Amino acid sequence: MSLTQSALGALVLLPLLVAAVTAVLPHTPRRTLGVGTALVLPVLLAPVLWSTAVDGDVVDLALGGYEPPLGIRLRADGLSAAFLTLSVVVGTAITAYAAVLPHSTGRRIVSPPTMQPEGPAGPGGGAQPEPAEQAAPADRPGVWRPGHPSFWPLWLACWSGLNAVFLSGDLFNTYVGLELVGMTAVALVALGGRSSWQAALRYLFVAVLGSLLLLIGIGLLVSITGTLDVLQAGAVLADAPEETRPAAVLALCLITVGMCLKVALVPFHTWLIPAHAGAPSAVSPLLSALVIKAPVFVLLRVWLWVVPAGEDLAVLTVVLSVMGAAAVVGGSVLALRQTHLKPLIAYSTVAQVGYWFLFAAMVGGSSSGSPEGLPGVDITEDDVVSSALVGTVAMALGHGLAKAAMFLAAGFLKDLYGTDEMDRLRGVGQHHPGLVMAMGLSAVGLAGLPISLSFSGKWMLTTSAVAAGHYWAVVVIVIGTILSAAYLVRAIAPLLVESEDEGTAVEVPEWQLEHASVLTQLPPLVLGLLTIVAGFGGALLGDLLTVGAPW
Amino acid sequence: MVIPELMEEVLEVSGRFVPLVMVLLSVTAAVLIFPLREQSVRLRSTINIGLAVIKVVLVALLVPPVVVEGVRPEFSTPFLPGLDLVLRVDPLALFFAGLSVLLWLLTTIYAVGYLEGKTHRSRFFGFFSLCVTATVGLSFSGNLITFLLFYELLTLVTYPLVAHWGNPASVRAARLYLRYALTGGLSVLVGVVWLTMHAGPVDFTEGGAEGVVELARQEPMQATVIFVMLVGGLAVKTAIFPLHGWLPAAMVAPAPVSALLHAVAVVKAGAFGIVRVIDDVYGVEAADSLGVLSPLLVMACVTVLFGSYVALRQQDLKRRLAYSTVSQVSYIVIGITLVDVIATAGGLAHLVHQGIMKITLFFCAGLFAEVLHVHQVSEMRGLGRRMPWTSAAFTVGAFGMIGLPPTAGFVSKWQLGQGALASEHPWVLLVLLASTLLNAAYFLPVVYTMWFHAPELDDEDGADGADAADGAESADAADGADSADDEADDEAEVAVREPKVLLIPTAVTAVLVVGVGLIASLPLSPWETARIIAEGVFG
Amino acid sequence: MTEVVSTVQWYLILGTVVGIAGTVRLMLTRDLMARLVAMNVVGIGSLLVLLALGAAAPEIDPVLSALVITGLVITVAFTGVGAVLIRRIEGIEDTQEEAQEDAQEDPQEGREDEDGGERG
Structure with missing residues (x-):
């Protein structure tokens, strides 16, 4: 496995790993780990970008050595590299912003001051591991504080999902990555405090509906082509007999509608406004700049690479x-x-x-x-x-x-x-x-x-x-x-x-x-x-x- | 043997980067100035003026090889698939760049003095430098797409300058300006895209770009529509009637900005663009055969007369000057559209001459407003005695505008008239004459009032009243107190102190107005250069 | 053989109908809990379709079964997140006085509700 290939794998797995680790850590190390990840990812991007942009090669990695159709395959071609660069650049910038200004990561309820003799917490400086989960808003009126430590695991997982979508060489990965993005994005919106919960819920329904349509579409494609690999499926469909064409078109339609939901194309746009406007300051840019790019990427892939x-x-x-x-x-x-x-x-x-x-x-x-x-x-x-x-x-x-x-x-x-x-x-x-x-x-x-x-x-x-x-x-x-x-x-x-x-x-x-x-x-x-x-x-x-x- | 070859190679390579360096110099200035703190006046002025001087020197060094020896330094870099950004130095480019960098140097000095003690100076000079970037880039643009980029950039970076005072009036004016300029820019954009689709990347070539000439022959209809879109868009910045509405409104801007917008940057960018489109994109012959030049000529003539007439009715000095600009810039368009070597040369020469004359007038208007709070023509009584140097400069500028010998204005108007007689449209001479009469009618009374009326020493109230009514210069409140002090001190004498920093650039341009007229027949003078360019255009 | 195909078709149709019914309910109802359930119904419908597709091939396609399982897991996870959100939102509605206090603190609240109304 060459250096570039390892970088490819690490771009997806590292943020996921760190997300898992940060989930069990107190707040301050979360921030440190998040910033550390943001520093490493550009370094990992460099070799991938180099071999695609300069050498003009497609970087290919079958995780664990399993080949398609069953293995997980990461591929970085020009399109992937372009979107991956966006994800890394914007992600790094926003991570830096969130680290400097923890206020921007949301609002959380902390228990009343009696539980917390130190008095008002600094800018997200509270060291409670899971304050959001501890606080039960219904029966114990808490105090709203800016800053939400859950931002870090959620965002890092989201980042991993984005990279997975952009690097995925097969449709199954694409689906899983997109789900990871959708799930974490909903949770990130919800960090904005109670005013954003409604919006987050609406976003959740739309995201699930879109994903299910994608899933059926992928299932249809698999049943026609027998493979999940993007290139293989494309090759099979290109020579496919006439009678499978309607199924392929149906799959394309389903995937397209699903992605349109997720990307908020008019007339499916109503969910986007409260979600993006109500999300915390560090989350809105992520949603708008990166999260809705994932379905766009999937659409481009499917339209140009898979279905002729x-x-x-x-x-x-x-x-x-x-x-x-x-x-x-x-x-x-x-x-x-x-x-x-x-x-x-x-x-x-x-x-x-x-x-x-x-x-x-x-x-x-x-x-x-x-x-x-x-x-x-x-x-x-x-x-x-x-x-x-x-x-x-x-x-x-x-x-x-x-x-x-x-x-x-x-x-x-x-x-x-x-x-x-x-x-x-x-x-x-x-x-x-x-x-x-x-x-x-x-x-x-x-x-x-x-x-x-x-x-x-x-x-x-x-x-x-x-x-x-x-x-x-x-x-x-x-x-x-x-x-x-x-x-x-x-x-x-x-x-x-x-x-x-x-x-x-x-x-x-x-x-x-x-x-x-x-x-x-x-x-x-x-x-x-x-x-x-x-x-x-x-x-x-x-x-x-x-x-x-x-x- | 080896060494001269090596030298030649070095020169060739470095020559390629000259236009790029010219553009980057101003960007550097902007990047350095933006983060500076308000207080670091000296550092900011040093950067500003230092880089401006370097640019003037660079342009001066480029003149002999480019104009005389015919060298064409060129730099290009890929921009979009199949499209390059090209910066090329040719005589016309140098002509316009020379005007810009020289007047920019003077305006910068003026602005340093003008803005002393006011707020947001780093922002002002940052955008100021970006403006030069855009203008220099515009002049060196080697093809249509590069031109377009800098043209739009110019729109965007002048917006904060017009809105500089930040009061509702200036923001409104800036928005109006943006609305006009962006719409015009969009029209140019669509025209450029359309033309590029048909003719490939349109390189500026004397006598017309290949693909475009071909297109004009095969599909005259399309070529005409594209021409209208391009020139129509450019005409917004050139302030050709009826697209001139933004220009008088933009008068709320600080005086150096008015000087710059009206003399050099914006209106001249439009005029320069029209010259490029007619001469170097379509080629005069092709454009003439499309039959688009005569309507443009008529529009320009209407603008000349209309601008002069409206200027006559303005009581506000800056507005009068603004309408005068509307009228004068169209002289350039008249020169180009007459399809005659002499007329074209006259129009091109007017590009420079009008710039120098108008900037003098605006500098003076700024001085009057700054020192004595004089905004209205009626308040100018006896200014000749109170501010003799400024009034003298104003007078020279006004004579230039009217076209009295030996000023620069005379040279270009004379040649335009000659060209008109030689062309197919001799009636244009009547337009020129009528406009000259109108010019005299709105400038001479001002000059007369300045010199031959007794000064009103108790005009402080009147000035303040005008100030309140105007509202544009409300940020001058602090300086108002200053000048009141001055006047108290100088009560015995009539004359007031004219700030040196403001006066020197004004004097320099006033001297230039006469000087350029006197040296018109010497080689490398603006007129001679314009003639060389025009001869190139007509092959 | 024809019998097998028709069974598969039955399942396909069933899945589609269940999915569409769920979608319609999801879009029409205002009750949050009902919407969450409807979302699950859509999920089940689509999984039915996938299973039917898997059964259509001469031998059962393991890839499609894997898709179904993943889909199930993800739907469950989303349901969980949705349930938490609904509990919190309805928690607000239960404590009215508190919500009013908060509305002063947070002017966004009212606008959010209006947006919700528009869509219903």
Whole structure:
């Protein structure tokens, strides 16, 4: 087993292991272990990224030496490496933020002061092993304290699940990884205190429904192909006899609907708003930047690698792309109407999700007639799909970076001032120049203005839309860009302007200000800068995605 | 034998990186300045001015090899699959970059003095440096996509500058500006994507990019639509009527920003873009055969007259100057669209000349507002005696705007007129004449009021009243007290102290207004360079 | 042989019907506990489908059985988390006065409820 292969395994197993360990440890070592993991994961990512991006190899590892169909297989091709990088980068940044500011990890009930003679606990400094489990809210009224030590095991397990999904070479792993992500994500939302429990429960129902649909879809695929391995299944389906085609299409439909639920594509988006807006400050960015990327990844895998394109998918692709377009426009309009910062950002996620589904039109379009012959440019169907893929992945990654920065900044303001109502936060940006800068940078990324990764993504998507003759997609992208710029300005501009009415200005609680150190502004700022810098990586990403591509 | 070859190679390699270095220098300035604390004035000014001087020197060093010897340093890096970012130095690029970096140096000095003792200076100068980045990048852009990137960047980084004071009025103006500029930018974006789809990465080439010329021949309809999208988007920044609404509103910005927006950065970026699209993307011939130039010419003429007329009716000095800009920038567009070597050269020369003249005027307006709180034309009585140096500079700038010899404005207007007579549209000469009359009508009374009316020494109340009504300069409250002190001291004399830091850049530009006009026939003067560029365009 | 297939089809149909019934109930009811049960019904429906698929092959497919078992485990785990959440939420509703006190402390609460209402 080579070094790279071990790194591949460790990327999945290490966070899981640490999560298990931290679950039985008191709070302070949890934090230390979490930070340690966050430091190790980038090191583990490096060899994987090196062999995919530089050498152009697909890294393959059969865990325990069992070969498919029964063994667990990890594979890192270009697509995996791209999403894995996002997971590691954003994960590390947010881990750092949560470590510096334990307040942001949620709210917990602690027993009344009589049980705790030391008086008010510091910022999550309490050393009770499982305070959340100890406290019974119904019969013993406890005191709410910021900071929740359960964040660490949950987040590390979630991280492991994300990496498992992104690295999985077989559908079974994908399913298990996705479940791990879903379960921990629900629990992470619930850390936000009682106001977030309802949202967490709704999220739970949606997640389970989506997973079950995925499970049936996978079962169907297995019953047709006899294998769980992505590549093998794809190969079998490509030469499969006519009569198995309807089953394959049905499986694709089920998986697609399931994933649409999990990714909150309009009209399944209602669960996302309370969940993402109500989650603790360190959790919202995880949910928006990483957790919803897992189902997107699964969709891309299944559509491009497993089930071959065909004309019988036309209806599905049309429905998906229409839903995508509706999400872009509808999500943006709803975002414009928000009065609170975090719901606005959550609606912006709904809108961004739509862009990723415009991809379906390109997959469908490439099969229904050849792309338009343009003077001087020869474009094949694969070119259309591959540039649409690059565009979609670039937008997804760009969204991950930018949204993480945005949610971190918004969450910080909400924690500090006790509200995220935009009218009341007037002028507070002047105390946090770094934070406003981070928001500005990520706003450029979210609106897809140059220079940012999302801009590169929009460019590629537009190019392939025009090549496939889907001019309406261009219109959708343009409208989406205008609307997103509008709501982002609406979100950020008030932070810079002093309130005209002094009475409504918010005051900063003294004891919290001391935690508003420069360090806490660093993770959002770094993510914001990355959003911009990554904009120069469009060509690199394009090369990376050809590694292990199905064409 | 080996050593000269090696030297040549080193020069060649380093030459490739010159445009990149130029862009990175300003980014460096921004990165260094943003985290600085408010108090570290000296360090910030040193970084700012030091890097600005280095840039001026670099541009000056580039002029002989590029303009005379025809060297074209080029740097390119892959951006998207099949698309490269290209930075290339050609005479037109150098022309615009030279204007930017020189005026930027002066504006920076001015801004250091202007913002003394005010808040958020690190933010201001950080974005200021990013603005230079965008402008320099814009001028060196070697293809359409690179141009687009810097064009949008310029929009974004000027937003915080317009909103700098942070009061509701400036935020409103900034939002209006953003709305205009982003919509225009989007139109350009769609045009660029469309054109790139059809013609591949559009490299700026004298006489038109290959694929585009081909497209214009085969599919004139599409080529026309794309042209309209591109130029329509650029026209927003150029403030061509009826897309000029943001410009007068943006007057709430600090004076150095107004100077910069109006003289160099934003409006000129638009005009420069139009020049690039017509001359280097479509090529004059192809554009002419599409029949898109004449409508643009008419629009530009309408803008010239409209801007001058509205300027005449403005009582606020900065607004009058703003509408004057609306009118003057369209001269450049007139020059390009007349399809004539002399006219094109005249238009290009006006790009530089108007920049120098208008920045002088805005510097002066800033001085008047800063020292005596004069915002209205009616309050300018006797300023000639109270602030003689500033008034002199203002007068020179105003004469330049009108086009009186021997100022720079005369050179470009004269050549434009000659070009108009030689072209297919001799009637444009009438437009130029009418506009000159209007210019005189709104500048001469100001000059007359300044010099030949007795100063009102008890205008403090009036000034304060205007201040309150204006509201834009409310952050000056502290300085108001300052100048009141000054006036108490100087009660015996009429003259007031004119701050040196503000006055020096103003004087330099005023001297340039005359100097550039006088040396117009010397080699490497703006006019001669413009002529070389125009001859290149017409092959 | 035909008989076997038809049995399998019966199970497929049964699983689908159970699954759809569960989904409908899940979406229509407001009662949290009922929704949790409905979620389990959907789970059972889908597992039935999977089992039927496994039985459709000439010999029973072990991979599908493994899927069923994993699905069961995961559904149980989710049910547990859901039950804990429901207990906590209903705990709030039981202690009304306390909730009101908290509503002042936490203005999010009311908005959350409105959101829930929209969907029902």
